[in-house]
Amino acid sequence: MDKKNKPLSKNQKIVLDFIQKNKKPVKAYSILSNVKRKGINAPPQVYRALDKLIEIGKIHRVESQNSFVACKVSDCDTPHKTIFSICNSCEIVSEIKDPKLFKQLKDFSDNDGIKFDGYNLEFFGTCKACKNKQPESTQH
């Protein structure tokens, strides 16, 4: 797949840069307002860049948040094969790299024997940092 090695366009670079700078996933309109001074003026410009960056696997969409996060997995050569953990409290998202789980999802087939092209798995819980912050009695 050599789409990955194609140089990014101007807008794609701007959007990717901004996403990579952020620890947490970012929203499309937050990207927009933050890159306005770089000459990106309107939603379609952002969404086009996002679509392409997702396609080439540089970023992922966090479905449950409508947000976007840079890919942290170096050999993640395909989009749509993603495993995230999401903290309900601080909303930090981490990409999980677990070879065993990865393999299992890749090889999974349903009752009809159908194998799948991709998957998205999102785990929800409370991250370590947030667990330490709040004594268990305070959890809502």
Next chain:
Amino acid sequence: MDKKNKPLSKNQKIVLDFIQKNKKPVKAYSILSNVKRKGINAPPQVYRALDKLIEIGKIHRVESQNSFVACKVSDCDTPHKTIFSICNSCEIVSEIKDPKLFKQLKDFSDNDGIKFDGYNLEFFGTCKACKNKQPESTQH
């Protein structure tokens, strides 16, 4: 958990009925337009019912589609523990019941030893029916 046995309210019933009648997941505004004649007039009424139905596990949200589907798994007593397969072509969604995968996801913990409260897994592919319809050369 006895929330499940609580009788549903009027609007909750109307919304659940409509979702259960549909084989495919339905969108919030499609629900709205279809239940207007039953006295539901505005989006908040639909979204409130949806929220509650999700909370008690009667329906699930299909994150990648912004759509809602009735729960098909009888012992699915908790929300947010869902596995779906989604056909890229016809968009039919099936809830997957695979005890092995289920257990694995339930027991999964990350590098920090954190266990999760819930998860959502969506597989993407082409369902059997759609595979039969289109000879492989025609696939886009």
Next chain:
DNA sequence: TCAAATTATGTTATATTATAACACTACACT
């Protein structure tokens, strides 16, 4: 049993997320 708390309803307005449509530009390729 009745007052308080909780849950649900109805409504208007608005916020948030995403795409359609059209005109134009940059670049790759043979």
Next chain:
DNA sequence: AGTGTAGTGTTATAATATAACATAATTTGA
């Protein structure tokens, strides 16, 4: 040089979701 593909810029609008407020129904427990 001409044609195709990808990218850009712009306006408008579609689609999804929630805020905020007023009121009614229901549970519940002192």
